[in-house]
């Protein structure tokens with residue numbers, strides 16, 4: 001057991017002051033230092049500098065570690081051109097990111113305060129880097145493949161990757177399932193994988209309604225995907241409608257990424273089934289996709305969280321940057337309220353969506369904590385200031401273990 005003594009503690013209700021935190025793997029008690037000293041005798045007391053704030057570690061629920069080699073290879077500005085550039089540069093990107101490159105992506109996330117991430121793994125090449133990462137990891141083994149003839153082979157490969165991730169025994173590592181998207185996964189595969197995820201209680205995610213191309217293809221079998229599927233896969237119609245795809249998820253709530261082109265009916269279904277939407281504002285902007293309509297989600301009571309996506313559609317894996325961009329993109333939203341929601345969107349909301357006991361500084365929660373050095377006493381606009389100013393993160397704890405700082 002240790003006691004840490006900041007000047008301030010960030011909670012979603014208020015900024016607490018003059019309190020200390022007794023913790024080991026979890027947060028045991030938050031009270032005055034005097035009281036904690038009486039309850040916990042002879043324990044290490046970590047005194048922090050003036051104006052330090054403890055806030056929960058950040059959760060990046062959607063990142064593609066395997067694509068971390070991209071910097072200038074891929075074409076930005078238009079979704080389908082980007083997709084062609086991914087296919088064209090696939091070898092270079094995959095081979096260009098070795099273990100060190102993937103480890104660096106995890107380390108960079110840690111430096112910017114990310115203590116938990118959801119890795120979408122296409123090939124399990126990132127398994128070792130994710131196992132060795134200091135963070136909590138939800139390891140989403142991704143299933144992709146729209147051709148029925150390939151279904152057995154692809155499913156077999158998916159199962160072997162899933163089994164490999166299930167054999168990992170370390171604290172804070174959670175095997176999970178990703179379905180790539182409605183247009184790229186055959187219903188046979190979707191149904192099989194969802195049945196398995198449900199039986200085994202695995203977390204589930206999928207990309208959904210990212211581009212206009214996806215909308216046109218699923219609704220009318222035309223648009224930018226027509227030529228793409230015809231040329232590359234000899235396929236002339238979509239494997240599922242978006243409605244059918246969402247129906248597969250009716251009995252298993254999921255984290256759906258992007259959702260910027262969803263219609264009213266789809267949003268109502270998402271609300272009814274308690275799915276969570278993952279907002280990746282930088283990725284959406286760079287690939288020429290729409291901006292997520294956050295106001296609509298709030299009106300419909302849909303939980304939404306913020307994530308970076310991979311370096312294949314971002315320039316850094318940094319949730320403070322992501323929140324800042326979102327704050328400026330949604331220029332009609334009330335500033336302070338949006339800032340508060342964005343912070344929840346990288347802490348408590350993804351924790352709840354992923355079923356993890358973290359995301360807030362509260363008794364009983366895992367001790368995933370950031371120590372930030374503020375310049376002075378915070379005021380009621382702290383959520384805005386946290387997003388605007390890159391406050392130095394001097395220490396980081398994950399499951400009570402110090403992973404950064406002295």
Ligand SMILES: [Zn+2]
Nearest residue numbers: 207257309310
């Ligand atoms: Zn993605």
